[in-house]
Amino acid sequence: MSIPALLKHHGVHVPRFVTVAGRVVFDEVESTPSGPVHHEYGPVTAVAPHRFHGGEEEPEDELAEQRSDWWDEPTALARHVDAMRRSFPGFLYLPAEEGLPPSWGGIINTGRGQFDVLIMTRRDQGLPRVHVTKPRLGASAGRRWQKPPHLYSSGSLCVADSGDWDPCRDTAATVTAWAAHWLAAYSEWRITRQWPVEGVDSVVA
Numbered sequence: 415m416s417i418p419a420l421l422k423h424h425g426v427h428v429p430r431f432v433t434v435a436g437r438v439v440f441d442e443v444e445s446t447p448s449g450p451v452h453h454e455y456g457p458v459t460a461v462a463p464h465r466f467h468g469g470e471e472e473p474e475d476e477l478a479e480q481r482s483d484w485w486d487e488p489t490a491l492a493r494h495v496d497a498m499r500r501s502f503p504g505f506l507y508l509p510a511e512e513g514l515p516p517s518w519g520g521i522i523n524t525g526r527g528q529f530d531v532l533i534m535t536r537r538d539q540g541l542p543r544v545h546v547t548k549p550r551l552g553a554s555a556g557r558r559w560q561k562p563p564h565l566y567s568s569g570s571l572c573v574a575d576s577g578d579w580d581p582c583r584d585t586a587a588t589v590t591a592w593a594a595h596w597l598a599a600y601s602e603w604r605i606t607r608q609w610p611v612e613g614v615d616s617v618v619a
Contacts, residue, residue, distance in 0.1 A: 428440045429443075429460060429461070429614075430460075430461040430595060430614055431443050431450055431452065431458035431459060431460055431461065432458060432459045432461060432501075432590075432591040432594040432595070433452065433455040433456070433458050434455075434456070434457065434458075434501065434502060434503060434504065435455075435504070435521075435522075435523045436502075436521070436522030436523050436524060436529075436590075436594040436597070437455065437523060437524060437525045437594070437598075438461070438524070438594055438595055438598040439452055439455065439458060442454070443458060457500075457501075459501040459502075459587060459591045460591070461591045461592065461594075461595050461614050462578070462584065462588050462591070462592070462614070463578065463613070463614050464573065464574035464575070464578040464592050464595075464613050464614055465574060465575045465578060465612060465613035466563075466564040466572055466573065466574070466596065466599070466609075466611075466612055466613050467564060467572050467575055483510070483515070483537060484537075484539055485510050485515060485516050485535075491516065493585050494516065494535065494585045494586040494587070495507060495516075497585035497586065497587035497588075498518055498585070498586050498587050498590065500587070501587040501590065501591070502518075502520060502587060502590050504520050504521065505518040505519060505520030505533070505590065506518065506519050506520060513537075515534065515535040515536060515537055516535050516586075517532060517533060517534045517535065518532070518533040518586055518590070519531070519532050519533075519547075520590075522590075522593060522594050522597055524594065524597050524598045524601045525598075525601075526598075526601040526602075527549075527597075527601055529546050529548070529549070529597050530546065530547040530548045531544065531545070531546055531547070531590075531593055531597075532544070532545045532546075532547055533586050533589055533590055533593070535586060539581040540576065540579070540581075541574060541576050541578075541579040541589070542579075542586060542589045543570045544570055544571040544573050544589060544592075544593045544596075545569065545570050545571070546571065546597075551565065551569075551600065553604050553607075562600050562603055562604075562609075563603070563609045564596065564599075564609065571593060571596050571597075572596075573589060573592035573593050573595070573596045574589075574592050574613075595611075595614065599611055
């Protein structure tokens with residue numbers, strides 16, 4: 415059992431943070447005027463409350479024909495771009511093209527492995543999709559390949575419930591932090607075959 419899970423078992427809720435490289439940390443973080451800072455890793459991003467699950471990925475809402483998309487509004491797009499630049503500067507911004515919404519690609523390093531990750535926003539502003547392009551997710555189980563828990567049938571990561579996501583409050587950086595938390599749990603699952611945590615309850619002030 416991980417230390418955060420052990421503390422939660424005893425009623426102590428532990429806030430989690432993600433470094434710019436993608437490592438989850440939960441102690442030695444200090445609040446500063448510019449945001450939370452870890453004594454060793456520097457600026458970190460708080461992991462917002464969320465719940466892992468799986469099953470079928472929520473389809474996009476049918477949108478009426480519209481003259482412009484949400485990312486055509488500079489302020490709306492800047493929220494995501496600025497948040498990603500601040501929290502995960504190593505991720506590459508992929509502008510919208512041919513009707514596909516803006517995306518980000520980069521590497522999340524959990525400290526136990528590196529993962530190439532794609533964060534894809536949605537036209538309906540729903541919970542962005544998260545896909546690991548490499549390595550293949552899962553583990554050998556005898557002669558078969560065992561997929562990890564909390565994975566959509568499409569292969570995308572189920573980093574949160576759709577109700578955890580608020581497009582007016584959250585950004586692509588929120589989802590990237592959730593992805594880092596998912597991958598940290600996955601890295602532990604690969605060793606123990608037990609998913610160590612179901613999400614995050616703590617709200618960081």
